[in-house]
């Protein structure tokens with residue numbers, strides 16, 4: 001069997017790896033000159049860095065399994081840290097750290113020993129998690145995360161420093177707009193899972209080396225091909241791409257690009273219409289180079305200093321993550337005031353916010369570079385419809401973060417969707433259909 005995979009992001013590569021592992025010839029078409037899609041390496045001021053700081057968690061089981069399968073050792077390439085959310089500049093300073101204890105003790109003790117939250121808030125947070133557990137993380141009806149938190153009286157410091165930042169980090173959508181059901185699913189798999197599931201896994205190598213390069217080697221070694229700089233314009237009825245016929249095709253692009261293909265034929269026009277209703281959220285990454293001696297107390301710090309106008313959310317020190325010393329990456333998730341600032345103003349504001357968070361003056365930055373991914377993720381709204389992997393066009397399958405129902409736009413969602421499409425193709429093999 002010969003299968004075309006359109007799109008060399010993490011979803012397409014996951015699909016091709018699964019197929020190659022099953023002895024299928026997988027041909028990956030990627031329009032860009034490199035693999036990785038929205039999770040790729042870029043050159044920044046002479047350093048190889050990422051198009052955006054990515055955070056993985058221990059619950060990313062399929063991502064970790066496939067990394068291991070292709071020979072990209074997660075233990076070496078990811079820095080595993082117990083979940084720690086630290087906002088040193090907030091009033092009072094906030095710090096939540098989950099101890100290395102068995103679940104659910106780690107969560108209970110972590111919440112009760114949090115600095116900067118009242119006892120009433122801690123009890124309220126435990127009650128909220130117990131409510132979600134008791135309902136098996138299934139809400140009667142979807143609503144926004146803000147409405148869910150209001151309903152369960154989640155206010156104050158834990159809302160501001162735990163629930164809302166988790167929502168933004170995982171769903172890349174403001175709590176006022178984000179799906180409470182998808183948020184509950186994320187909590188089920190992370191805070192509600194085993195202790196290791198809650199661990200932060202911070203990339204300690206550039207994103208290309210985390211999965212795309214090893215995946216490409218794995219696919220090639222099993223008779224597959226990676227065709228870079230090859231934009232697929234059209235799929236015809238016989239599953240033919242530029243004169244070459246395939247037994248199956250997996251369309252593994254971002255939703256806005258998939259919609260253009262799906263609108264071309266009547267059987268898939270309904271999915272194209274569904275995807276046309278999607279909204280998108282940006283992510284900004286601001287790299288700032290300081291003198292190499294500058295270090296943060298923890299590789300990932302929250303920037304909230306209590307000021308209403310705070311723009312930055314998280315800052316990462318790249319040096320302990322295998323990056324160049326003195327280079328900080330600031331993360332700005334979802335639509336917000338940050339996106340209206342020009343690059344110089346944004347970098348200057350983030351520098352000031354870091355000083356406020358650390359309560360010290362810092363040496364002036366040596367350089368900065370801003371990367372704005374305009375359509376970083378789909379906006380994860382309540383009741384957002386998701387298409388199935390199998391389309392009504394015979395032999396055409398979908399993969400991509402948006403196909404993984406129940407998950408926000410994440411690497412794990414992308415990988416799971418790719419694996420699911422590949423397994424679907426294998427079951428649906430021409431000889432058995």
Ligand SMILES: Cc1cc2nc3c(=O)[nH]c(=O)nc-3n(C[C@H](O)[C@H](O)[C@H](O)COP(=O)(O)OP(=O)(O)OC[C@H]3O[C@@H](n4cnc5c(N)ncnc54)[C@H](O)[C@@H]3O)c2cc1C
Nearest residue numbers: 007009010011031037038052054055232400401409410411
């Ligand atoms: C800045 C940023 C930060 C993020 N942070 C996190 C994070 O911390 N944790 C997390 O889990 N997730 C994060 N994400 C989300 C995660 O990166 C995405 O969910 C995931 O990479 C999507 O993978 P995908 O394969 O579904 O789609 P994509 O990565 O979009 O891959 C689709 C590929 O298809 C190619 N393509 C499109 N059209 C064609 C065509 N006609 N022919 C051939 N090829 C085509 C594209 O070039 C692209 O390479 C972040 C995303 C961004 C942008």
